[in-house]
Amino acid sequence: QQQVKQSPQSLIVQKGGISIINCAYENTAFDYFPWYQQFPGKGPALLIAIRPDVSEKKEGRFTISFNKSAKQFSLHIMDSQPGDSATYFCAASGRSNDYKLSFGAGTTVTVRA
């Protein structure tokens, strides 16, 4: 049972462009929605996270948009750089599932110079 669905599977963007990754969740009790960035041969690292009391959170070039009623959230990477080329995972958790992270399948982002 996949609790978090992520799309697209991969995307290619030109340097300076915007990358958008979407996720949808099922469990309405989830209250923590992080995005992880993973480079080849490395473990996932927390990039940015949001809680449902806000609809948007921005950190540098990375923005999470959150739509509670639609049970969807997305990651926007502005001014994409070649160093942003990585796999991005959305995840969700909450007290109801003892804060265990449920991950999406991942999106491989390639930024062309």
Next chain:
Amino acid sequence: EAGVAQSPRYKIIEKRQSVAFWCNPISGHATLYWYQQILGQGPKLLIQFQNNGVVDDSQLPKDRFSAERLKGVDSTLKIQPAKLEDSAVYLCASSLRRETEAFFGQGTRLTVV
């Protein structure tokens, strides 16, 4: 601050053999997780420890997988006997408490041939 340490980085074994992975979490982190990441998928939680007690092992194939966390610090994950479908990256993560950010190690890439 040292990160989560895992060893070995890579392991190739034949099916039906046994293998063990080791994890040293960040000092002071009470919660420790083992995840399985199959190529092209998001990490899947295998087992969660709180100090040296198991919180959740519902996704652990207990007929072949075992894990322990002695003295609430280091942890080992064992597979015996291994199957071809066990080929994956095994990630260890730790967090200060269950509801705080999880930090991942670099993982152990297991190939079963």
